[in-house]
Amino acid sequence: MTLIEATxxxxxxxxxxxxxxxxxxxxxxxxxxxxRAIREHGPVRLIDIDELNDDDLIVxxxxxxxxxxxxxxxPEIGPMMAALRSLEALLGRRAKAVMSIEVxxxxxxxxxxxxxxxxxxxxxxxxxxxxxxxxxMTLCTLQGIAASPLALADEKGNALTMNTISNAFTExxxxxxxxxxxxxxxxxxYPMTVAQARKALVRGSxxxxxxxxxxxFDARARHLDPVAELVRVTEGFCLFKGKLAxxxxxxxxxxxxxxxxxxxxxxxxxxxLQLLFQNEFLMARTDDAVLCTTPDLIVLVDLETGEPxxxxxxxxxxxxxVLGLPCVPAWRTPEAIALVGPRYFGYDHDFRPVEQTxxxx
Amino acid sequence: xxxxxxxxxxxxxxxxxxxxxxVLFGLKTATTADVMSGVVNALKEVxxxxxxxxxxxxxxxxxxxHFTNALVERRRLxxxxxxxxxxxxxxxxxPTSAWPEDMLAAVPMHWRLAQxxxxxxGRELGTLQPEQIRSFATEFAxxxxxxxxxxxxxxxxxxxxxxxxxxxxxxxxxxxxxTLSSQIGRIGLLERENAAILxxxxxxxxxxxxAAFEQALKDSGISAPFYLxxxxxxxxxxxxxxxxxxxxxxxxxxxxxxxxxxxxGLSDAIVVDIxxxxxxxxxxxxxxxxxxxxxxxxxxxxxxxxxxxVYSIGLGGGSLVNADMTTLGPRSVGYNIHTEALVxxxxxxxxxxxxxxxxxxxxxxxxxxAHLAPESVQRCHARLQQMVFDAVERMRTSATVLxxxxxxxxxxxxxxxxxxxxxxxxxxxGVANAVGAAMAQVSGEIDxxxxxxxxxxxxxxxxxxxxxxxxxxVQAGANPQTLTLxxxxxxxxAYIGGNSTRIRVRVIGDLNETGIATGTAx
Numbered sequence: 001m002t003l004i005e006a007t008x009x010x011x012x013x014x015x016x017x018x019x020x021x022x023x024x025x026x027x028x029x030x031x032x033x034x035x036r037a038i039r040e041h042g043p044v045r046l047i048d049i050d051e052l053n054d055d056d057l058i059v060x061x062x063x064x065x066x067x068x069x070x071x072x073x074x075p076e077i078g079p080m081m082a083a084l085r086s087l088e089a090l091l092g093r094r095a096k097a098v099m100s101i102e103v104x105x106x107x108x109x110x111x112x113x114x115x116x117x118x119x120x121x122x123x124x125x126x127x128x129x130x131x132x133x134x135x136x137m138t139l140c141t142l143q144g145i146a147a148s149p150l151a152l153a154d155e156k157g158n159a160l161t162m163n164t165i166s167n168a169f170t171e172x173x174x175x176x177x178x179x180x181x182x183x184x185x186x187x188x189x190y191p192m193t194v195a196q197a198r199k200a201l202v203r204g205s206x207x208x209x210x211x212x213x214x215x216x217f218d219a220r221a222r223h224l225d226p227v228a229e230l231v232r233v234t235e236g237f238c239l240f241k242g243k244l245a246x247x248x249x250x251x252x253x254x255x256x257x258x259x260x261x262x263x264x265x266x267x268x269x270x271x272x273l274q275l276l277f278q279n280e281f282l283m284a285r286t287d288d289a290v291l292c293t294t295p296d297l298i299v300l301v302d303l304e305t306g307e308p309x310x311x312x313x314x315x316x317x318x319x320x321x322v323l324g325l326p327c328v329p330a331w332r333t334p335e336a337i338a339l340v341g342p343r344y345f346g347y348d349h350d351f352r353p354v355e356q357t358x359x360x361x
Numbered sequence: 362x363x364x365x366x367x368x369x370x371x372x373x374x375x376x377x378x379x380x381x382x383x384v385l386f387g388l389k390t391a392t393t394a395d396v397m398s399g400v401v402n403a404l405k406e407v408x409x410x411x412x413x414x415x416x417x418x419x420x421x422x423x424x425x426x427h428f429t430n431a432l433v434e435r436r437r438l439x440x441x442x443x444x445x446x447x448x449x450x451x452x453x454x455x456p457t458s459a460w461p462e463d464m465l466a467a468v469p470m471h472w473r474l475a476q477x478x479x480x481x482x483g484r485e486l487g488t489l490q491p492e493q494i495r496s497f498a499t500e501f502a503x504x505x506x507x508x509x510x511x512x513x514x515x516x517x518x519x520x521x522x523x524x525x526x527x528x529x530x531x532x533x534x535x536x537x538x539x540t541l542s543s544q545i546g547r548i549g550l551l552e553r554e555n556a557a558i559l560x561x562x563x564x565x566x567x568x569x570x571x572a573a574f575e576q577a578l579k580d581s582g583i584s585a586p587f588y589l590x591x592x593x594x595x596x597x598x599x600x601x602x603x604x605x606x607x608x609x610x611x612x613x614x615x616x617x618x619x620x621x622x623x624x625x626g627l628s629d630a631i632v633v634d635i636x637x638x639x640x641x642x643x644x645x646x647x648x649x650x651x652x653x654x655x656x657x658x659x660x661x662x663x664x665x666x667x668x669x670x671v672y673s674i675g676l677g678g679g680s681l682v683n684a685d686m687t688t689l690g691p692r693s694v695g696y697n698i699h700t701e702a703l704v705x706x707x708x709x710x711x712x713x714x715x716x717x718x719x720x721x722x723x724x725x726x727x728x729x730x731a732h733l734a735p736e737s738v739q740r741c742h743a744r745l746q747q748m749v750f751d752a753v754e755r756m757r758t759s760a761t762v763l764x765x766x767x768x769x770x771x772x773x774x775x776x777x778x779x780x781x782x783x784x785x786x787x788x789x790x791g792v793a794n795a796v797g798a799a800m801a802q803v804s805g806e807i808d809x810x811x812x813x814x815x816x817x818x819x820x821x822x823x824x825x826x827x828x829x830x831x832x833x834x835v836q837a838g839a840n841p842q843t844l845t846l847x848x849x850x851x852x853x854x855a856y857i858g859g860n861s862t863r864i865r866v867r868v869i870g871d872l873n874e875t876g877i878a879t880g881t882a883x
Contacts, residue, residue, distance in 0.1 A: 029551075033453050068810075068863065069481050071549045072514045076453025113453075155450035156486075182450075182480040243757070249852065304755075312852065317644070317651075319755065 024105015
């Protein structure tokens with residue numbers, strides 16, 4: 001067990017933005033909320049799943065909706081607690097630990113506040129090892145673990161519980177209910193036993209985000225190249241360095257879709273790279289080759305500070321590095337690729353692991 | 362019309378007199394400890410130098426760092442009563458969350474959470490409870506507060522509740538100075554609210570500074586109306602400035618970039634403003650400074666109102682050079698350059714001395730730097746050029762080589778080229794910031810989330826927002842005939858259905874000759 005103090009949240013939030021791969025919302029507000037909770041209720045006990053018993057109940061807690069809405073309706077613990085308690089009441093048993101559904105974006109920091117306030121440990125791990133935009137896009141789905149029953153709650157006091165026939169239906173219902181709740185809500189979802197969780201868990205992923213964030217702080221303090229340090233600790237690859245020359249955005253009403261163009265700098269001078277995004281960065285390609293696609297992670301960082309840049313922040317003129325991080329192996333099976341691979345997002349391209357495309361070059 | 366432009370910086374107070382688009386006279390004076398006597402001196406000298414009748418002066422435009430300094434130095438900040446309209450939501454992160462400790466100590470805050478706010482689609486989130494607002498105001502009055510800030514969830518889409526709450530506060534506190542977050546910030550409740558609180562805590566200082574400028578003009582025998590420049594390079598009336606002092610923050614770099622655009626005739630360029638201690642590098646797009654991304658810290662507090670995107674490096678005319686001439690800055694002799702630098706008979710080796718020794722600049726006594734080893738001098742000057750070039754490179758937006766306009770007193774440090782870019786040093790480069798102030802225009806901006814439904818197209822939505830922005834500009838004193846579109850931003854809201862999109866439109870026009878109407882600030 002590790003105790004997570006308020007100051008530890010700084011590194012976790014930056015790391016959460018790294019693993020957010022350009023989407024998932026800014027972890028900043030979740031960090032502030034967690035820091036307040038920790039100051040009031042005490043540090044979060046971050047535990048390894050093996051510290052629990054096989055039949056203990058674990059409940060991931062997360063926020064759903066538009067990050068832009070959360071900028072106005074600031075996140076708070078009340079609805080998280082309401083969702084958790086509603087689900088516990090429905091199941092007739094109490095959770096022994098909470099968990100993170102995704103370790104990237106806003107949801108990387110959200111579970112800390114509920115863990116602290118509820119006095120529950122937080123399992124070191126998540127169900128994605130990154131951020132994805134839809135509820136069924138978890139390793140749980142691949143392991144036959146249902147998202148339902150689940151509970152949704154808003155700040156007005158509404159709390160709904162739901163039983164669905166599939167995780168894909170859960171996604172549909174949560175989207176439309178979230179709209180009625182005012183664009184954002186809290187979920188207690190994917191209730192599972194420790195035995196189930198072991199099969200779907202990306203173990204140690206919270207420590208992983210903390211390490212990534214800490215690497216950036218250390219690099220700054222020791223005057224090392226933050227980008228190189230980030231590549232090192234994430235065991236990833238630097239795919240490109242360049243300047244954002246153009247960012248085009250379109251909407252299909254649901255995803256912030258778009259394309260960012262980079263003009264090469266340094267070793268990449270004269271080359272071009274395209275970053276395709278739908279909330280998250282999903283594909284990085286040059287004029288003649290695809291370098292990295294979902295489910296591998298594409299991370300855009302400031303060339304000088306190593307700070308992650310979201311797809312929403314991406315704008316003309318930023319100098320950035322594009323990193324490719326291998327996803328966890330469980331995302332690379334044919335079933336997983338069907339769930340979260342390039343074709344699911346409408347790109348006519350076969351997934352190829354980033355370490356192989358790097359070797360090709 | 363004859364205009365006087367003044368830019369009050371930390372080191373220098375610069376002033377210029379202009380007739381139409383012609384610079385009649387400009388000068389730099391030292392900023393005085395009391396600020397205002399320096400302003401009076403600058404005014405008197407510049408008017409005398411330009412040889413114009415005081416009565417012929419139509420307007421005086423002033424850019425000042427008064428308010429930035431007060432926030433950074435945590436001086437003269439008033440206690441604030443703050444009401445947030447957001448319950449039943451938002452209580453997880455109350456006002457002043459994430460403020461630095463010393464700022465919290467400097468601004469005694471009394472915040473209250475009230476029922477209210479809107480949803481993203483315009484529905485009410487909470488219903489305003491008049492009794493609740495009155496009781497908060499009663500508490501504030503009992504505490505002896507005068508300055509009040511009011512924020513509300515999604516108030517940038519609908520400001521009605523904030524206005525109603527302000528009226529309720531005034532029932533109890535008729536003399537309250539009230540800042541509404543919807544008047545200042547954009548999306549992001551915490552940041553918009555922070556900007557409102559910072560503005561409120563500058564309330565008494567705002568009045569004092571405006572009154573002091575009024576007095577300074579009077580003492581200089583000038584009866585023309587005066588305006589303060591905002592951080593987007595546009596003007597507000599003295600009365601507005603007293604109410605919205607926060608909008609002057611970072612107007613200095615903006616003024617020098619606008620001045621550089623005007624003096625060089627270039628509308629797309631990179632501007633390097635070299636002062637005594639630092640150089641600020643910014644980008645002109647269509648004649649205006651490129652704006653910074655999302656969050657900008659002011660005095661350690663995160664805000665999100667418009668700010669120029671400026672990259673600063675610790676290099677200026679007074680930058681210290683080490684003995685073996687391998688490093689320059691960031692420490693500087695600052696405004697003591699005229700006594701400290703070798704060429705002026707001082708004892709400190711500065712960047713100015715290097716430029717003189719390298720044969721790039723000619724000022725002071727070159728004999729005093731003749732003993733410096735020529736190779737070391739050239740190498741050091743090359744390093745200086747490289748530092749500026751790196752900063753320029755960083756701000757470039759594409760492979761297109763933009764011209765570089767260099768302004769500020771330290772412009773003399775540079776050769777004709779910085780890297781691959783030709784350097785333009787316009788006439789009156791030393792007082793570009795005062796020129797930028799003198800030529801400032803009036804703008805209007807709207808930032809709003811729109812739902813594209815019931816046949817409403819993106820284009821229609823944008824033109825509606827544009828019409829509202831134009832109305833706001835005219836209310837702020839723009840001549841309607843001169844309005845032009847400055848920029849449009851259209852970002853769909855992620856992770857949400859219903860085709861909601863966030864549209865931001867900025868328009869700008871020339872100052873109406875009859876002056877600024879006394880409405881709300883843009």
